[in-house]
Amino acid sequence: VGVGGHVLHGGYGMSSRTHGLALDWVESLTVVLANASVVDCSANVRPSLFFAMLGAGSSFGITTEFRFRTYEAPEVVTWFSAALPWDGETAVEGLEELEVFTRYRMSPELNMRIMASANGSSLDGVFYGDRAGLDNALGPLLERVNGSIATAGTTGWIGGLEHFSESPMGLTVPKPYDKVSIISISSRRRADAAAARRILRQEPNADGTEWHIRREFCGLLVQRRVQRRSYMVVPIRPARRGTRRRLGGG
Numbered sequence: 001v002g003v004g005g006h007v008l009h010g011g012y013g014m015s016s017r018t019h020g021l022a023l024d025w026v027e028s029l030t031v032v033l034a035n036a037s038v039v040d041c042s043a044n045v046r047p048s049l050f051f052a053m054l055g056a057g058s059s060f061g062i063t064t065e066f067r068f069r070t071y072e073a074p075e076v077v078t079w080f081s082a083a084l085p086w087d088g089e090t091a092v093e094g095l096e097e098l099e100v101f102t103r104y105r106m107s108p109e110l111n112m113r114i115m116a117s118a119n120g121s122s123l124d125g126v127f128y129g130d131r132a133g134l135d136n137a138l139g140p141l142l143e144r145v146n147g148s149i150a151t152a153g154t155t156g157w158i159g160g161l162e163h164f165s166e167s168p169m170g171l172t173v174p175k176p177y178d179k180v181s182i183i184s185i186s187s188r189r190r191a192d193a194a195a196a197r198r199i200l201r202q203e204p205n206a207d208g209t210e211w212h213i214r215r216e217f218c219g220l221l222v223q224r225r226v227q228r229r230s231y232m233v234v235p236i237r238p239a240r241r242g243t244r245r246r247l248g249g250g
């Protein structure tokens with residue numbers, strides 16, 4: 001993806017638990033406004049425009065320059081993939097354990113996401129530190145959700161990026177993987193649990209695609225920030241009733 005849409009509308013990734021969203025690191029922008037004027041904005045210069053650009057940039061102007069703050073890259077990172085032998089029943093309990101872990105116990109050095117489907121479920125992520133640190137940070141959760149680390153590797157910062165880009169650094173074109181998404185809303189807990197059960201039990205669709213659950217565990221601060229920022233961007237369109245019904249939701 002390009003830096004423009006990604007940064008102007010949030011931008012989470014494999015460092016978001018540790019370092020927040022991409023928009024948190026923008027120092028200042030140069031923007032072309034609708035009246036064709038070219039202006040700079042930052043926390044001190046045109047702060048209202050700066051606030052609006054970071055979250056709803058595409059509605060307010062065209063950014064021609066981004067200036068970022070940077071952080072020191074850690075010398076050692078450990079990427080991992082942990083297998084979760086879940087079925088339709090244990091998945092719901094597991095997802096709830098993950099929710100509590102992320103809220104109250106997750107180390108700030110631990111960044112991860114879950115992919116869960118009828119074909120298998122895994123937690124994938126990166127720990128800013130060595131393997132012993134990863135075991136310490138993730139072990140208590142894995143015990144509770146009956147999971148285990150399937151593969152892991154300790155490397156440098158660039159090695160970690162290469163691992164998640166699934167190729168040596170360079171431009172790759174990913175194949176499309178999401179056709180239809182439903183964003184779960186916390187007030188719909190029971191419907192979400194029903195949908196999770198159904199997804200973990202289903203057969204693949206006729207065209208070979210399958211439903212899966214994907215969730216990034218960025219922590220409460222990022223979650224609040226996304227909620228605060230994203231109300232301006234787009235209203236979340238509810239999934240069609242038929243789609244929800246297929247998944248067992250209300």
Ligand SMILES: Cc1cc2nc3c(=O)[nH]c(=O)nc-3n(C[C@H](O)[C@H](O)[C@H](O)COP(=O)(O)OP(=O)(O)OC[C@H]3O[C@@H](n4cnc5c(N)ncnc54)[C@H](O)[C@@H]3O)c2cc1C
Pocket residue numbers: 001002003004005006008009010011012013057058061062063064174
């Ligand atoms: C395969 C894939 C994986 C993804 N993974 C992640 C992920 O891990 N984390 C995450 O946060 N998001 C992820 N996304 C979402 C991605 O960040 C957004 O789709 C983002 O909008 C892409 O930015 P773009 O500039 O390439 O998109 P575009 O489609 O070019 O732009 C998106 C919107 O931003 C506007 N825009 C773009 N550039 C500018 C600019 N310079 N000034 C003003 N407006 C501009 C466009 O007008 C448009 O409205 C993923 C998307 C895909 C397709």
